[in-house]
Amino acid sequence: MNQIVDYELFEVPPRWLFLRVETADGTVGWGEPVVEGRSHTVRAAVEELMDDYLLGEPANSIEDHWQTMYRGGFYRGGPVLMSAIAGIDQALWDIKGKSLGAPVYELLGGAARDSIRVYQWIGGDRPSEVAEEATQKVDAGFSALKMNATEELERVDTPATVDDAVDRLRNVREAVGDDIDIGVDFHGRATKPMAKRLAKALEPYDPMFIEEPVLPEHNDALPDIAAHTTIPIATGERMYSRWDFKQIFENGAVDVIQPDLSHAGGITEVKKIASMAEAYDVALAPHCPLGPIALASCIQIDACTPNALIQEQSLNIHYNETSDVLDYLEDPSVFEYEDGHVSIPDAPGLGIDIDEEYVREQSQKTVDWHNPVWRHEDGSVAEW
Structure with a gap:
């Protein structure tokens, strides 16, 4: 034993x-x-x-x-x-x-695909000039991108704020054309009225999805938002179990779920959530702005999940200013992206070899990351 x-x-x-x-x-x-x-x-x-x-x-x-x-x-x-x-x-x-x-996916029923499509982040917390960056990512081989929709939003914000969000998406769409998918992340920054206005305004530019249009504590508002748009709705990064997802499956408003393999109970739980989603004709796109172990876990689930759509990954994301995903791997080629896809690994376990010496060396550094606290003009706390 x-x-x-x-x-x-x-x-x-x-x-x-x-x-x-x-x-x-x-x-x-x-x-x-x-x-x-x-x-x-x-x-x-x-x-x-x-x-x-x-x-x-x-x-x-x-x-x-x-x-x-x-x-x-x-x-x-x-x-x-x-x-x-x-x-x-x-x-x-x-x-x-x-x-x-054996790879983990073999123990969960075997591979349902040879590779999984990935998307690349463009822009930062405060999106600005993203069209040029979008073009660079497409030239590098990515066929799907994701960007933040807005900075902080008032509960009911100005037409100019909506116009700014539309201009950013329009510029990216015009730069990369209609063969590229663009996810737009609301990041829970919008209230219900702003989510409805933004969704309607962004619709002509065909986002792949709008992500977290409202905070998960307001998921009861999603059917109303969905009724105002044909854009697929995605959510789930701040939902942690199959019981959290039950309501959104039953109300039929969400098209893509995004559980995080490092937040939603790991491989065991996300596989169950993904199977529930399949029964409701909902796609899986695991959330993963994290490190190599989280990404490897996601890919194991993507491999054996028929309703997996696309995989987030954090290479060069705006958070990774000091270390990046590949730095902790003995063989970074396991995450090589080709034609906007990553191949399903065949090595045992999670399919990666962690560089333990490098991990121990890096762990001696001071790590004190906290997300910023944003405030409105009147001094009240805004959603980040």
Whole structure:
């Protein structure tokens, strides 16, 4: 019986937390449990779960471990606990795949595709001149892009603010043409009235989807927003379990779900969420502005999920100013993008080899990333 005997946590630049889990026979699995800007809090949750439930237990009982971590506590769910569970779950699947000599997707039913399409971020938190950057990404081979729609928004903002958002999307569309998909991320910055106005105004430029048009606590507004537009609606990065997704499947307003493999309970839970989505004719596009372990976990799910649409990835994203996705891999070629796609890996476990020496070196650096706090002109807090 291959027992879990040790674990280590590494906080590394730019804003990631890596988990290393080791078993009695020396097999090592890696996970990425983090809430961006709350890494210390998640670290404590991982330590609590590992110490209370997993050390000394057999590594292969992944479903039972998931149920124990989730249901063993009277208070459940939420970003911190589900992200802690997610990173542990990723590491356990990595161990299982390595122990059996198979990629994780083979253990989940086998590949449903040879590759998955990826999209590339353009612009930053405050989108401005994005058309030139869009052209550069298309020239580099990407066939899909994503950009933020706006800066901070008032609850009911001016026509000029809407016009600015339209101008940015129009400029990108005119620069790259109609063969390129453009996702537009509202980032939860819009209230319901602004989401309706923006969706109507952006519609002539055919976004691939509008993402998180309202905050998830206002998901009950999505049917009303959907009634005002033909643009596909995407959401889910701040939803953490199949129970969180139940309402949006039942109300039929969402076309693309975006659970995060490092926030929504890991591989075990996101595979279940994806299967639920398939029953409602909803596509999967996992959220992943994170590191290589999170991305590898996403690709394992994409590989064996028939309704997977496209994969977010964070190479050169505006957050990654000090370190990037490929820096932590012994073989960065596993994430080579060709014609806007990444191939499904065939190596055991998560399909990547983490450069442990580099992780240990980087973990000595001070990491203190927090998202900015934006304010309106009157001094009140705005959504970032």
